Amino acid sequence: MKILSILYDGGDAARAEPALLGTTENKLGLESWLQELGHEFVVSSSKEGPDSVFQKHIVDADVLITTPFHPGYLTADLIKKAKNLKLAVTAGVGSDHIDLNAANEHKITVAEVSGSNVVSVAEHVVMTILTLVRNYDTGHQQAITGNWQVSNIARKAFDLENKVVGTIGAGRIGYRVLQRLKAFDCKELLYYDYNPLSKDLEDAVGCKRITDLKEFLGKCDVVTVNCPLHEQTRGLLNSETIGYMKKGAWLVNTARGAICDREAVREAVSSGVLSGYGGDTWDHQPAPQDHSWRYMVHPLGGGNCMVPHYSGTTLDAQARYAKGVRQILENFFENKPQDPANVIVEGGKYATKAYGQR
Ligand code: NAI
DSSP states (O other): EEEEEEOOOOOHHHOOOOOOOTBBGGGGGGGHHHHHTTTTTESSOSSSSSSSSHHHHHGGGGGEOTTTTTTOOOOOOHHOOTTTTEEEEEESSTTTTBBBHHHHTTOOOOEOOOTTHHHHHHHHHHHHHHHTTTHHHHHHHHHHHOOOOOHHTTOOOSSTOOEEEEEEESSHHHHHHHHGGGOOOEEEEEEEEEEEEEEEHHHTTTTOOOOOOOHHHHOOOOEOSSOOTTTTTTBBBBBHHHHSSSSEEEEESSSSSHHHHOOHHHHHHHHHHEEEEEOOOSSSSSTTOOOHHHHOOOOOSOOEEESSSSTTSSHHHHHHHHHHHHHHHHHHTOOOOGGGGGGEEETTTTOOSSSOOO
Protein backbone atom coordinates (compact mmCIF):
# COMPACT_ATOMS: atom_id res chain seq x y z
CA MET A 1 0.00 0.00 0.00
CA LYS A 2 1.00 3.58 -0.44
CA ILE A 3 0.97 5.60 2.77
CA LEU A 4 1.39 9.35 2.52
CA SER A 5 2.23 11.40 5.57
CA ILE A 6 2.28 15.19 5.82
CA LEU A 7 4.19 16.32 8.89
CA TYR A 8 6.15 19.41 9.90
CA ASP A 9 9.89 19.77 9.36
CA GLY A 10 11.71 19.55 12.66
CA GLY A 11 15.15 20.58 11.36
CA ASP A 12 18.12 20.45 13.72
CA ALA A 13 15.82 20.10 16.73
CA ALA A 14 14.34 16.87 15.33
CA ARG A 15 17.76 15.47 14.37
CA ALA A 16 18.99 16.09 17.91
CA GLU A 17 15.79 14.96 19.65
CA PRO A 18 14.35 11.67 18.35
CA ALA A 19 11.32 12.08 20.64
CA LEU A 20 10.12 14.82 18.26
CA LEU A 21 8.18 12.07 16.55
CA GLY A 22 5.66 14.20 14.67
CA THR A 23 8.29 15.55 12.25
CA THR A 24 9.37 14.65 8.73
CA GLU A 25 12.74 13.58 10.17
CA ASN A 26 11.40 11.12 12.74
CA LYS A 27 8.30 10.07 10.78
CA LEU A 28 6.13 9.13 13.77
CA GLY A 29 8.55 6.26 14.38
CA LEU A 30 6.77 4.31 11.63
CA GLU A 31 9.29 4.11 8.80
CA SER A 32 11.12 0.84 9.47
CA TRP A 33 7.93 -0.95 10.55
CA LEU A 34 6.03 0.11 7.40
CA GLN A 35 8.98 -0.78 5.16
CA GLU A 36 9.31 -4.21 6.77
CA LEU A 37 5.64 -4.77 5.98
CA GLY A 38 6.41 -3.88 2.37
CA HIS A 39 4.50 -0.60 2.19
CA GLU A 40 5.58 2.51 0.36
CA PHE A 41 5.87 5.38 2.88
CA VAL A 42 6.08 8.93 1.52
CA VAL A 43 6.72 11.62 4.12
CA SER A 44 6.90 15.34 3.44
CA SER A 45 6.00 18.78 4.75
CA SER A 46 5.25 20.07 1.24
CA LYS A 47 1.49 20.58 1.19
CA GLU A 48 0.39 23.73 -0.63
CA GLY A 49 -0.49 23.95 -4.31
CA PRO A 50 -0.70 21.46 -7.17
CA ASP A 51 3.07 20.81 -7.28
CA SER A 52 3.31 19.93 -3.60
CA VAL A 53 4.24 16.38 -2.55
CA PHE A 54 0.83 16.20 -0.84
CA GLN A 55 -1.20 16.99 -3.94
CA LYS A 56 0.99 14.86 -6.24
CA HIS A 57 0.88 11.74 -4.09
CA ILE A 58 -2.67 11.93 -2.74
CA VAL A 59 -4.00 10.77 -6.14
CA ASP A 60 -2.86 7.17 -5.57
CA ALA A 61 -2.31 7.00 -1.80
CA ASP A 62 -4.24 4.33 0.13
CA VAL A 63 -3.74 6.02 3.51
CA LEU A 64 -3.10 9.63 4.50
CA ILE A 65 -1.57 10.51 7.85
CA THR A 66 -1.40 14.17 8.75
CA THR A 67 -1.26 16.31 11.86
CA PRO A 68 -3.35 19.31 12.87
CA PHE A 69 -0.09 21.16 13.59
CA HIS A 70 0.89 21.21 9.91
CA PRO A 71 -2.20 19.90 8.18
CA GLY A 72 -2.47 18.61 4.66
CA TYR A 73 -5.83 20.22 3.86
CA LEU A 74 -7.84 17.41 2.28
CA THR A 75 -10.48 19.37 0.40
CA ALA A 76 -13.49 17.95 -1.46
CA ASP A 77 -11.61 18.50 -4.73
CA LEU A 78 -8.59 16.52 -3.58
CA ILE A 79 -10.81 13.77 -2.20
CA LYS A 80 -12.36 13.42 -5.64
CA LYS A 81 -8.88 12.92 -7.11
CA ALA A 82 -7.76 10.52 -4.37
CA LYS A 83 -9.07 7.42 -6.09
CA ASN A 84 -7.41 4.84 -3.76
CA LEU A 85 -7.82 6.64 -0.44
CA LYS A 86 -9.53 4.49 2.19
CA LEU A 87 -8.26 5.88 5.48
CA ALA A 88 -7.22 9.34 6.69
CA VAL A 89 -5.53 9.32 10.08
CA THR A 90 -5.08 12.42 12.21
CA ALA A 91 -1.91 12.18 14.27
CA GLY A 92 -3.46 14.07 17.17
CA VAL A 93 -7.02 15.31 17.75
CA GLY A 94 -9.20 17.44 15.46
CA SER A 95 -9.96 16.36 11.88
CA ASP A 96 -11.38 19.58 10.45
CA HIS A 97 -8.52 19.77 7.92
CA ILE A 98 -10.45 17.06 6.10
CA ASP A 99 -13.71 17.83 4.31
CA LEU A 100 -15.64 15.28 6.35
CA ASN A 101 -18.80 15.48 4.25
CA ALA A 102 -16.76 14.70 1.13
CA ALA A 103 -15.00 11.88 3.00
CA ASN A 104 -18.45 10.46 3.74
CA GLU A 105 -19.50 10.75 0.14
CA HIS A 106 -16.44 8.71 -0.88
CA LYS A 107 -16.72 6.29 2.08
CA ILE A 108 -13.29 7.23 3.43
CA THR A 109 -12.73 6.46 7.11
CA VAL A 110 -11.35 9.34 9.16
CA ALA A 111 -9.80 8.37 12.50
CA GLU A 112 -7.86 10.33 15.08
CA VAL A 113 -6.01 9.44 18.29
CA SER A 114 -8.71 10.62 20.68
CA GLY A 115 -7.50 11.66 24.09
CA SER A 116 -3.83 11.63 23.05
CA ASN A 117 -3.17 15.28 23.82
CA VAL A 118 -6.18 16.46 25.81
CA VAL A 119 -4.25 17.00 29.05
CA SER A 120 -1.52 18.80 27.10
CA VAL A 121 -4.10 21.24 25.75
CA ALA A 122 -6.03 21.64 29.00
CA GLU A 123 -2.81 22.63 30.79
CA HIS A 124 -2.05 25.12 28.03
CA VAL A 125 -5.53 26.62 28.35
CA VAL A 126 -5.11 27.17 32.08
CA MET A 127 -1.67 28.71 31.46
CA THR A 128 -3.08 31.04 28.79
CA ILE A 129 -5.98 32.14 30.98
CA LEU A 130 -3.59 32.97 33.83
CA THR A 131 -1.12 34.68 31.50
CA LEU A 132 -3.86 36.97 30.18
CA VAL A 133 -5.79 37.63 33.36
CA ARG A 134 -2.62 38.42 35.35
CA ASN A 135 -1.18 40.53 32.48
CA TYR A 136 2.00 38.46 32.59
CA ASP A 137 3.23 39.47 29.15
CA THR A 138 3.34 43.19 29.97
CA GLY A 139 5.38 42.41 33.08
CA HIS A 140 7.73 40.05 31.25
CA GLN A 141 8.34 42.60 28.48
CA GLN A 142 9.40 45.12 31.15
CA ALA A 143 11.71 42.57 32.76
CA ILE A 144 13.56 41.72 29.55
CA THR A 145 13.70 45.26 28.15
CA GLY A 146 15.19 46.83 31.27
CA ASN A 147 12.02 48.63 32.42
CA TRP A 148 10.21 48.78 35.79
CA GLN A 149 6.83 50.48 35.99
CA VAL A 150 4.58 48.33 38.14
CA SER A 151 1.47 50.51 37.67
CA ASN A 152 1.49 49.86 33.92
CA ILE A 153 1.26 46.14 34.62
CA ALA A 154 -1.05 46.21 37.63
CA ARG A 155 -3.71 48.42 36.01
CA LYS A 156 -4.68 45.44 33.88
CA ALA A 157 -3.78 42.55 36.21
CA PHE A 158 -6.48 40.60 38.06
CA ASP A 159 -6.96 37.45 40.12
CA LEU A 160 -8.69 34.49 38.55
CA GLU A 161 -10.41 33.83 41.88
CA ASN A 162 -14.03 34.99 41.85
CA LYS A 163 -14.22 35.29 38.05
CA VAL A 164 -16.77 33.46 35.90
CA VAL A 165 -15.10 31.08 33.45
CA GLY A 166 -16.98 29.23 30.73
CA THR A 167 -16.03 26.66 28.12
CA ILE A 168 -17.63 26.27 24.71
CA GLY A 169 -17.48 22.50 24.44
CA ALA A 170 -17.18 20.33 27.54
CA GLY A 171 -15.73 17.22 25.97
CA ARG A 172 -12.37 15.68 26.85
CA ILE A 173 -10.46 18.99 26.84
CA GLY A 174 -13.20 21.35 28.03
CA TYR A 175 -13.98 19.14 31.00
CA ARG A 176 -10.30 18.79 31.91
CA VAL A 177 -10.00 22.58 31.86
CA LEU A 178 -12.92 22.84 34.30
CA GLN A 179 -11.36 20.16 36.53
CA ARG A 180 -8.10 22.10 36.67
CA LEU A 181 -9.85 25.43 37.30
CA LYS A 182 -11.73 24.06 40.31
CA ALA A 183 -8.66 24.78 42.44
CA PHE A 184 -8.80 28.51 41.58
CA ASP A 185 -12.11 29.17 43.40
CA CYS A 186 -13.76 30.84 40.45
CA LYS A 187 -17.15 32.44 41.06
CA GLU A 188 -18.80 30.09 38.56
CA LEU A 189 -17.66 27.44 36.09
CA LEU A 190 -20.03 27.30 33.12
CA TYR A 191 -20.25 25.32 29.90
CA TYR A 192 -22.08 25.60 26.61
CA ASP A 193 -22.44 22.28 24.77
CA TYR A 194 -25.38 20.52 23.10
CA ASN A 195 -24.10 17.27 24.66
CA PRO A 196 -24.75 17.73 28.39
CA LEU A 197 -22.41 16.30 30.99
CA SER A 198 -23.85 13.76 33.43
CA LYS A 199 -24.94 15.15 36.80
CA ASP A 200 -22.05 13.28 38.45
CA LEU A 201 -19.50 14.97 36.19
CA GLU A 202 -21.14 18.38 36.71
CA ASP A 203 -21.16 17.89 40.49
CA ALA A 204 -17.54 16.72 40.55
CA VAL A 205 -16.32 20.11 39.36
CA GLY A 206 -19.33 22.21 40.37
CA CYS A 207 -20.10 23.45 36.86
CA LYS A 208 -23.38 24.49 35.27
CA ARG A 209 -24.63 24.20 31.69
CA ILE A 210 -26.05 27.27 29.93
CA THR A 211 -27.98 26.40 26.79
CA ASP A 212 -28.29 29.86 25.25
CA LEU A 213 -25.05 31.18 23.69
CA LYS A 214 -25.92 34.84 24.23
CA GLU A 215 -26.68 34.28 27.91
CA PHE A 216 -23.54 32.15 28.32
CA LEU A 217 -21.24 34.74 26.73
CA GLY A 218 -22.83 37.54 28.74
CA LYS A 219 -22.03 35.80 32.03
CA CYS A 220 -18.37 34.91 31.47
CA ASP A 221 -15.28 36.92 32.39
CA VAL A 222 -13.20 34.31 30.57
CA VAL A 223 -14.40 32.22 27.62
CA THR A 224 -12.35 29.21 26.53
CA VAL A 225 -13.14 27.47 23.24
CA ASN A 226 -12.83 23.68 23.29
CA CYS A 227 -15.13 22.37 20.55
CA PRO A 228 -14.22 21.00 17.11
CA LEU A 229 -14.37 23.15 13.99
CA HIS A 230 -17.35 22.21 11.82
CA GLU A 231 -20.12 23.96 9.88
CA GLN A 232 -21.85 25.15 13.09
CA THR A 233 -18.73 26.47 14.81
CA ARG A 234 -16.87 28.17 11.94
CA GLY A 235 -16.91 31.89 12.82
CA LEU A 236 -18.97 31.21 15.97
CA LEU A 237 -17.12 34.04 17.74
CA ASN A 238 -17.63 36.99 15.39
CA SER A 239 -18.31 40.71 15.82
CA GLU A 240 -21.94 40.02 16.80
CA THR A 241 -21.25 37.27 19.34
CA ILE A 242 -18.14 38.97 20.74
CA GLY A 243 -20.56 41.84 21.30
CA TYR A 244 -22.52 39.57 23.68
CA MET A 245 -19.42 39.15 25.86
CA LYS A 246 -18.73 41.34 28.90
CA LYS A 247 -16.64 44.39 28.07
CA GLY A 248 -13.07 43.60 29.04
CA ALA A 249 -13.53 39.81 29.01
CA TRP A 250 -10.75 37.44 27.90
CA LEU A 251 -11.08 34.91 25.08
CA VAL A 252 -8.89 31.81 24.82
CA ASN A 253 -9.05 29.55 21.77
CA THR A 254 -6.85 26.50 21.54
CA ALA A 255 -9.52 24.61 19.57
CA ARG A 256 -9.28 25.90 16.00
CA GLY A 257 -8.45 29.41 14.78
CA ALA A 258 -11.37 29.58 12.35
CA ILE A 259 -13.91 29.25 15.18
CA CYS A 260 -13.06 32.91 15.88
CA ASP A 261 -13.32 35.46 13.11
CA ARG A 262 -9.85 36.88 12.44
CA GLU A 263 -10.82 40.51 11.93
CA ALA A 264 -13.46 40.57 14.70
CA VAL A 265 -10.86 39.37 17.23
CA ARG A 266 -8.23 41.86 16.06
CA GLU A 267 -10.72 44.70 16.28
CA ALA A 268 -11.96 43.65 19.74
CA VAL A 269 -8.45 43.39 21.21
CA SER A 270 -7.08 46.53 19.54
CA SER A 271 -10.05 48.60 20.70
CA GLY A 272 -10.03 47.19 24.24
CA VAL A 273 -13.46 45.53 23.91
CA LEU A 274 -11.65 42.31 24.87
CA SER A 275 -8.89 42.55 27.47
CA GLY A 276 -7.03 39.86 25.62
CA TYR A 277 -7.03 36.91 23.28
CA GLY A 278 -4.79 33.87 23.41
CA GLY A 279 -4.32 30.43 21.97
CA ASP A 280 -2.23 28.41 19.58
CA THR A 281 -4.55 27.67 16.67
CA TRP A 282 -4.77 29.85 13.56
CA ASP A 283 -7.22 29.97 10.69
CA HIS A 284 -4.45 28.83 8.31
CA GLN A 285 -1.28 27.01 9.36
CA PRO A 286 1.51 27.92 9.30
CA ALA A 287 0.05 31.39 9.92
CA PRO A 288 1.15 33.93 7.31
CA GLN A 289 3.77 36.48 8.37
CA ASP A 290 1.24 39.32 8.22
CA HIS A 291 -1.50 37.54 10.23
CA SER A 292 -3.07 40.24 12.41
CA TRP A 293 -3.17 37.96 15.47
CA ARG A 294 0.64 38.07 15.57
CA TYR A 295 0.64 41.82 16.11
CA MET A 296 -2.60 42.88 17.81
CA VAL A 297 -2.12 44.68 21.14
CA HIS A 298 -4.57 46.00 23.72
CA PRO A 299 -4.59 49.83 24.05
CA LEU A 300 -3.02 49.42 27.52
CA GLY A 301 -0.43 46.96 26.18
CA GLY A 302 -0.33 43.18 26.30
CA GLY A 303 -3.54 41.26 25.70
CA ASN A 304 -1.95 38.99 23.10
CA CYS A 305 -1.11 35.45 24.16
CA MET A 306 -0.76 33.80 20.75
CA VAL A 307 1.84 31.11 20.07
CA PRO A 308 2.38 28.73 17.13
CA HIS A 309 0.24 25.61 17.25
CA TYR A 310 2.05 23.45 19.81
CA SER A 311 -0.14 22.94 22.87
CA GLY A 312 -1.07 19.41 21.83
CA THR A 313 2.37 18.44 20.58
CA THR A 314 4.41 18.28 23.76
CA LEU A 315 6.91 15.40 23.76
CA ASP A 316 4.54 13.49 26.05
CA ALA A 317 1.70 13.99 23.57
CA GLN A 318 3.84 13.01 20.58
CA ALA A 319 4.67 9.65 22.16
CA ARG A 320 0.95 9.01 22.70
CA TYR A 321 -0.27 10.04 19.27
CA ALA A 322 2.56 8.21 17.43
CA LYS A 323 1.63 5.02 19.31
CA GLY A 324 -2.05 5.62 18.53
CA VAL A 325 -1.40 6.10 14.81
CA ARG A 326 0.45 2.79 14.70
CA GLN A 327 -2.49 1.05 16.40
CA ILE A 328 -4.95 2.55 13.91
CA LEU A 329 -2.76 1.35 11.00
CA GLU A 330 -2.40 -2.11 12.52
CA ASN A 331 -6.18 -2.41 12.82
CA PHE A 332 -6.56 -1.25 9.23
CA PHE A 333 -3.96 -3.67 7.81
CA GLU A 334 -5.43 -6.58 9.77
CA ASN A 335 -9.03 -5.67 8.96
CA LYS A 336 -9.86 -5.24 12.64
CA PRO A 337 -12.41 -2.67 13.85
CA GLN A 338 -11.04 0.64 15.08
CA ASP A 339 -11.55 1.79 18.67
CA PRO A 340 -14.95 3.56 18.33
CA ALA A 341 -13.62 6.53 20.34
CA ASN A 342 -11.13 7.23 17.52
CA VAL A 343 -13.55 7.15 14.60
CA ILE A 344 -14.85 10.45 13.24
CA VAL A 345 -16.51 9.28 10.03
CA GLU A 346 -16.87 5.77 8.65
CA GLY A 347 -18.98 4.02 6.02
CA GLY A 348 -20.44 7.30 4.80
CA LYS A 349 -21.62 8.56 8.21
CA TYR A 350 -20.46 10.56 11.19
CA ALA A 351 -19.50 8.13 13.94
CA THR A 352 -18.99 10.89 16.52
CA LYS A 353 -21.55 13.22 18.10
CA ALA A 354 -18.92 15.95 18.54
CA TYR A 355 -18.94 17.37 14.99
CA GLY A 356 -22.29 19.15 15.14
CA GLN A 357 -25.91 18.29 15.69
CA ARG A 358 -27.04 16.17 12.75
P1 NAI B 1 -14.29 16.03 22.27
O1 NAI B 1 -14.93 15.39 21.09
O2 NAI B 1 -13.99 15.17 23.45
O3 NAI B 1 -15.20 17.24 22.78
C1 NAI B 1 -15.71 18.22 21.94
C2 NAI B 1 -16.98 18.78 22.56
O4 NAI B 1 -17.39 19.92 21.80
C3 NAI B 1 -18.15 17.79 22.53
O5 NAI B 1 -18.68 17.64 23.83
C4 NAI B 1 -19.13 18.43 21.58
O6 NAI B 1 -20.49 18.15 21.90
C5 NAI B 1 -18.80 19.90 21.74
N1 NAI B 1 -19.30 20.72 20.65
C6 NAI B 1 -19.30 20.45 19.31
N2 NAI B 1 -19.91 21.44 18.64
C7 NAI B 1 -20.31 22.36 19.55
C8 NAI B 1 -21.01 23.58 19.45
N3 NAI B 1 -21.49 24.03 18.28
N4 NAI B 1 -21.23 24.28 20.57
C9 NAI B 1 -20.81 23.80 21.78
N5 NAI B 1 -20.16 22.62 21.93
C10 NAI B 1 -19.92 21.91 20.83
O7 NAI B 1 -12.99 16.73 21.72
P2 NAI B 1 -11.70 17.21 22.54
O8 NAI B 1 -10.73 16.10 22.65
O9 NAI B 1 -12.16 17.89 23.77
O10 NAI B 1 -11.08 18.26 21.51
C11 NAI B 1 -11.83 19.40 21.12
C12 NAI B 1 -11.12 20.13 20.01
O11 NAI B 1 -9.91 20.71 20.50
C13 NAI B 1 -10.64 19.24 18.84
O12 NAI B 1 -11.68 18.96 17.93
C14 NAI B 1 -9.56 20.10 18.24
O13 NAI B 1 -10.11 20.98 17.29
C15 NAI B 1 -9.01 20.89 19.42
N6 NAI B 1 -7.67 20.41 19.82
C16 NAI B 1 -6.62 21.30 19.78
C17 NAI B 1 -5.34 20.88 20.06
C18 NAI B 1 -4.18 21.83 20.07
O14 NAI B 1 -3.03 21.38 20.03
N7 NAI B 1 -4.40 23.12 20.12
C19 NAI B 1 -5.05 19.46 20.39
C20 NAI B 1 -6.24 18.66 20.53
C21 NAI B 1 -7.48 19.12 20.20
